[in-house]
Amino acid sequence: MKELKSIHKFFFKYKWKLLVGIIITIIARIFSLFLPPYINKSITAVENYLKTPGAGISAVKEELILYIFIIIGTTLLSAFFTFLMRQTIINVSRYVEYDLKNEIFKQYERLSLGFFKKNRTGDLMNRISEDVTQVRNYAGPAIMYSIQTITLFICVIPIMIYKAPTMAMYTLIPLPFLSVLIYKISKVIHERSTAVQAYLSDLSAFSQESFSGISVIKAYGIEPETNATLANLANEGKDKSMNLAKVNAWFMPLMILMIGLSTTLAIYVGGMQYINGKIHSIGIIAEFIMYVNFLTWPVAIVGWVTSIVQRAEASQKRINEFMSLTPEIQNETEENSLINGKITFNNVSLTYDDTNITTLNNVSFTLQKGETLALIGKTGSGKSTILDLIGRLYDVTGGEILIDNTPIRQINLYDLRNSIGAVPQDAFLFSDSIKNNIRFGKADATDEEIIEATKKAAVHENILGFTKQYDTVLGERGITLSGGQKQRVSIARAMIKDPKIYLFDDSLSAVDTETEEQILNNLRKISNEKTTIIVSHRISSVKNADKIIVLEDGKITQQGTHNQLISQEGYYKELYLNQLSEKEN
Template sequence: MDMFGKLGWFFKQERKAYIFGISMLILLSVMTALVPMIIGIIIDNMTAGTITGSQLVIWSVILVVIAIVQYAMRYVWRTKIFGTSAKLEKILRARLFNHFTQMDSIFFQKYRTGDLMARTTNDLNSIRMVAGGGILTLVDSLSQGLLTLFMMFFFVDWRLTLVSIIPIPLLTILIRFVGRKLHYHSRKSQAAFSSMNDKVQESVTGMKVIKTFGEEELDIEDFKKMTTNVVDRNQKVYLFDAAFRPTSQLIMGAATILGVFFGGFLVSQGEITIGLLVAFISYVARLQWPMIAIGRLFNILERGSASYDRILEILNEKSTIIEEPDALSQSISGDIHIDIDEFAYPDNDDKASLRDIDIHIKQGNTLGIVGRTGSGKTSLFKLLLRDYDQFKGDITFNGISIKDYQLDSLLANIGYVPQDNFLFSTTVRDNIRFANMDTTNEEVEEIAKVTRVHEDILGFSEGYDTLVGERGVALSGGQKQRISMARAMLINPELLILDDSLSAVDAKTEEAILNSIKETREDKSTIISAHRLSSVMHADEIVVLDEGQIVERGTHEELINNNGWYQEMYEHQQLELSSEMEEV
């Protein structure tokens, strides 16, 4: 019953609907409790031979009226209780989705996508059942059970009632045992479902890779193991849930047998009538539902409680990126100063990913960042975007720390094009104008021309209205990169970060794009990270990272004369380019 306490805030919020629905349920139980007594009266009058045709018609009309009123009451309580429970699912889903948008990178590293999806679907459905089926089962079983016992005690015979309910206390022991087992196995089954859901999401997303390596059979086998685990976990839930109903029926069957034997004795002694005995047996049969409903209620509550705990686990997670109450809402501008003494990822505190980084970017200048894979380029960008705040040092725009800005103000002025380009499964046009859906078609096409993707788009079946598919599956790597770049540049950000964003385009297109960026962003700052040095050779300054530290810095010409890693890599790439041209 603790689960109802957890949802107390919702029941209080929707108290009018629940009071009305519960009232209909209780009135329905009262009317239903009258039916056995009416039937008993009819039987007694028939036995005595005192009933007339007109009386039989009147009693029949009363029973029909009761049935019609019951229908109306059932309609009302269903709309009020089940209809209102859907609001709970809506509220919690909105809270979860809003919570996801506020969480940091650490959160999404901790929880996998499939697990989060399972919590927003399967778990929320279990919680909704508590607010719907749980309330129904609780009120219906209590009202029907108590009213039935009341009628048995005071309108039939109290002695017969006491004898018949002797086996019922055994249910208390059963309920406590089954309840504990259901809670434990329900939580396990929900976790198993989350893992399976995550597996499906990951496999569907990576189906191209799976097929490329011919690992379909291995992936299917892995999925079978997970589904088997889900079935096994759920079977343990069903094992205890299923054990409750036949046991309850056995106990109520014993109560019926006691009622028949002792009731028959009372009839033979002339202490009750046959009609009352028939009514009593009917009441005993009606007690079976409340007893069975209790088992069903505990199943609903334990599943709901396990799911609610999983939802709270997510909602109680706190982002490590904390926005100050008096954070600045102004746009960022001016020179950028990156001063990082040391930064290490939370799950790898013993190894710094960046250290002793000191970079100054004048407004309007371009910074190039190069280095081996894993040298720290993307880590630096994550700090600029405030994916992580736990580092020693500071990053400032015009002397103001990025931690002093509102996140919305900071990120709205930074255009970031990552290595892994993500496109939404909508049109090309809507992907480009994602940051500002009010952008005109002319503005969208103009920025597409800057990133040299306009002609490609015109060649699509529906032009700018072409659907790109999930994650841009219908596009080539170069097209996705250039559309992502257009999306970032459309907002004309104060800082544009290109994280190896031209790797999938040819050298000629790359040069055209870089020239366009330089022309359109004369007063804006740009940071370009690349493995292909031709992407950064025209930058105002180039820094070379190695194991999280700056090992070289200067202009292209200065670094070429430095006889370091940059000069060696440049000559190597030039040699490769010459070889490719000779082959052509």
């Protein structure tokens, strides 16, 4: 149970609801215990009348009617309190589920980018859904049935022993065996359910990747291979689920067997005692049969609850694996930071801990507020990494980054990121309307501001061509739009934010040169006082920058203005001549 200690704080949070639920559970079970003795009394009343036929039948009728009203009344009260029991304890489990999911999601948001590179999305989704469900069962049904079991044990067994000790002893013999068998089965269930949970993570991850990459699957015609892989996963899951189902299948037969044995013993031993005159009414046998039925499910519950706890333990362990992780990127100051836009790199190096690849090596430059810097170089040269470091998605492994002459770690992380308008290389749009996707840059943006931003990003006319225009709901990852349209909507989202720093990561690669020039002209108009960094493979995108840096294998090989760089031999001049030749052709 050590893994489950982490959710006990939620029990304390809802302690009063839980306490009321426990009290109601006890009351519900106590009212249900009125049924057996009054069944006994009813049978005894009829039995006494049959023994003395001369007695008035009206008195027996009145007695039976009274007992029937008591049985119906207490049963209705028991049912009412059982309803309230579920409305309290089960509701608490839903509150715990809600809080736990929110806590997990917040931890996902806090964790650094490197965490998501090491973990599959499907697995993370399974932990916040399937695993949380298993924990909820511990926080609700397990507690509820445990209270019921304890209450019935405390009340029923002493009553049985008090009324007929010998019959009680024989009747209760099968129940411990049932509990032990269920416990043994629950251990096997724990092992097999853990395997099923792990399989569900694999299946979720595969499905999520397949749906996200469906265009690639179709383009390469690998549907049969994908189906075959899924079939193998499904067969593996079927085998694991069947193994679990086979063990679970023992529950009800064992319960029925033990109920039958206990009932048989109650009838036989009770009958013999009645014949021998040790008990004076057949009604006590009926009462005991009802007690057996009351106790059998709680005894089985001992094993079933153990199974729930073990499955919850396994699931919470999977959750705790990353809940205990400390984000690599920490906000080291709570004080607000005013960002103006000056950026300084002093001998900055970065080596990724997961691959041990050094992507930047002693990079140094200074960018004043309002200046535009262009980064150019071959794929894998470290251009995008510089943007990631400015947004502090990673911390440097060597050197130092300064923002307005202040070490980046001493700047409030949220103020830093709020001051940045970033357009990533792979433009990401959410499954929402175009309007709301742009509002991610500014939540309270008016329709006029949104239209103005899309005009600057040269996508307004495209949007007007859609049936629902700005209310058009995009598919997952913005699949409804073309690559160039996605990039321009992302640019509009950055522009509407009106940040201090713009970061464009090859965000015009899917746009034609005419549209590119229009966007760049608009960007120059709005970024006079903004610090701008543009990553591109096109000379046309970077030629007007105040500074241009050429990167190769994480090192700066050239830097200067466009005119300076085309006048010296190197990668920049070579790229310029190649693109100039292509344009002329």
